[in-house]
Amino acid sequence: MFDVPPSHLPPLPGVGYKPQHYSAILADPAPVGWFEVHAENYMGDGGRPLAQLRALADRFPISVHGVGLSIGGEGRLDPDHLSRLKHLCDWLRPASFSEHLAWSTHDNQFFNDLLPLPYTSATLTRVCDHIDEVQDVLGRKMLLENPSSYLAFAESEMAEPEFLRAVSDRTGCGLLLDVNNVFISATNLGYNPRAYIDAFPLDRVGEMHLAGHDEDEDDSGAVLLIDSHGREMAEPVWALLDYTLARSGPKPLLIEWDNDVPDWPILAAEARRAETALERIAA
Amino acid sequence: MTEVSQSQFRAAMLDSDQPVPEGLRDKAGAPAGKRFNVYRNNVAVGLTEALEAAFPVIRKLVGDAFFKALAGVYLRNHPPASPLMMHYGAEMPGFLKGFEPVRALPYLPDVARLEIAIRQSYHAADAAPVTVEDLGALPPDAFARARFTFAPAVRLVSSRFPIHGIWVANMQPDAPKPGKGAEDVLITRPKFDPRPHLLSRPAAIFTARMMEGQSLTAAMAAAGGGLDLGETLARLFTEGAITRIS
Structure with missing residues (x-):
């Protein structure tokens, strides 16, 4: 039933776009294969953000990545936000649209964070209903991203790869595999990240995310990794990426760096390292 | 009871005095404890950063540490009503008015209004301006x-405090100290960067009336004899503030 993952991004490294890099990107003769933007930053009426995005989209494939739709929310999706997303996608015609397996809004309050969900049949039904609605309104398939987890729900009935596979089966959506999130969640919740990858439906993956994390500890002194997006990706996650690519084949790889954002050459270097990983599996 | 509703999750997330919901666990199946603080912290830090980006002058006026504390109170009383962080903080002027610890700084609410207007201007729709020659013709x-249609990015902010002087002194190096008394600020956006201009009182009255859709004659009469019409019109047109004359 599933032919091609619903993303038209090239299987090359891309970078999360930051406006401060605009001039450096345009001056770079060989920047990266594509860029990703956070949808909510481009929902104003005009001005520099939209003008820059249009100029960027004239040169590169763009992935629109939503961070505010609250697909896992108990309430209904915000129809205003959904129509803003539609407006943006109709205007930009991006190569991909993705969102998160998470909730961020409750009773019309938005928390600006990706909050966790129990993996139950009730959650599965709700998430699938919401994804059906998004795909209907946008008139396109979307990608759903695996979260970074800091805790577990006692009520969960299934493992995360199983849950995501079921969402993809029921809605036809593709998946966005965040390799750093897999490593974080596996460390924090005590499972094997390679077993997670083995169980993950890699044929549904239309994009992968790569990012850095921080290290903290919990009450028992166990390591607690924090998804901070503020540094280079950790070595064990690069190894997990190699393991994943060897099984999935080439995929669009995104460098995410959202805090303490460095100058463009540092990001370009991370993208080159991702390119090396892609070349290794082609060899 | 191991099910955790999003209402329970939210309540514990916004109030550290509330216990962590029972159905949340660590990797050994024990209560999640400190792990829940990651969410408490993410929400507070994320919204505080959004407010810091929105109100750089308020932040300078009260200092970093005080602003963080103020933001912590604000975000619990006014969590965002939409996922558009570019609009977050709209209730800041009213909040500052009623926030006891800043009572000695009565100009803060108006400075916040100015910062909100500048941010709105930045994200406003683009529009092609007409020129002063169109008016002269x-x-x-x-x-x-003649009546003017103003560009969506134009804003006028009036205060009984010297808000233009305060803004400039905190945003531009080597700027003079702010003066005293009421100030009116016109915000234009010739291309992408909003520009605050200090207006004389008659120019502000004239501009406000024109923004309401009154005719040139009516706006000039309201502004009175002190209006420098040539200078006021020249600024509006060279700054691209007018998109249509009717």
């Missing part, structure tokens, strides 16, 4: 009756 009777 009108026959005299049409000139008197």
Whole structure:
């Protein structure tokens, strides 16, 4: 039933776009294969953000990545936000649209964070209903991203790869595999990240995310990794990426760096390292 | 009871005095404890950063540490009503008015209004301006009756405090100290960067009336004899503030 993952991004490294890099990107003769933007930053009426995005989209494939739709929310999706997303996608015609397996809004309050969900049949039904609605309104398939987890729900009935596979089966959506999130969640919740990858439906993956994390500890002194997006990706996650690519084949790889954002050459270097990983599996 | 509703999750997330919901666990199946603080912290830090980006002058006026504390109170009383962080903080002027610890700084609410207006201007729709020559081409009777349509990015903010001087002193190096008394600020956005201009009182009255859709004659009469019409019109047109004359 599933032919091609619903993303038209090239299987090359891309970078999360930051406006401060605009001039450096345009001056770079060989920047990266594509860029990703956070949808909510481009929902104003005009001005520099939209003008820059249009100029960027004239040169590169763009992935629109939503961070505010609250697909896992108990309430209904915000129809205003959904129509803003539609407006943006109709205007930009991006190569991909993705969102998160998470909730961020409750009773019309938005928390600006990706909050966790129990993996139950009730959650599965709700998430699938919401994804059906998004795909209907946008008139396109979307990608759903695996979260970074800091805790577990006692009520969960299934493992995360199983849950995501079921969402993809029921809605036809593709998946966005965040390799750093897999490593974080596996460390924090005590499972094997390679077993997670083995169980993950890699044929549904239309994009992968790569990012850095921080290290903290919990009450028992166990390591607690924090998804901070503020540094280079950790070595064990690069190894997990190699393991994943060897099984999935080439995929669009995104460098995410959202805090303490460095100058463009540092990001370009991370993208080159991702390119090396892609070349290794082609060899 | 191991099910955790999003209402329970939210309540514990916004109030550290509330216990962590029972159905949340660590990797050994024990209560999640400190792990829940990651969410408490992410929400507070994320919203505080959004407010810091929105109100750089308020932050300078009260200092970093005080602003963080103020933001912590604000975000619990006014969590965002939409996922558009570019609009977050709209209730800041009213909040500051009623926030006891800043009572000695009565100009803060108006400075916040100015910062909100500048941010709105930055994200406003683009519009092609007309030129002062278009106005000059009108026959005299049409000139008197002329009404302006303003660009969506134009804002006018009036205060009984010297908000322009305060803004400039905190945003531009080597700027003079703010003066005293009421100030009116016109915000224009010739291309992408909003520009605050200090207006004389008559120019502010004239501009406000024109923004309400009154005719040139009516706006000039309201502004009175102190209005420098040539200078006021020149600024509006060279700054691209007018998109249509009717």
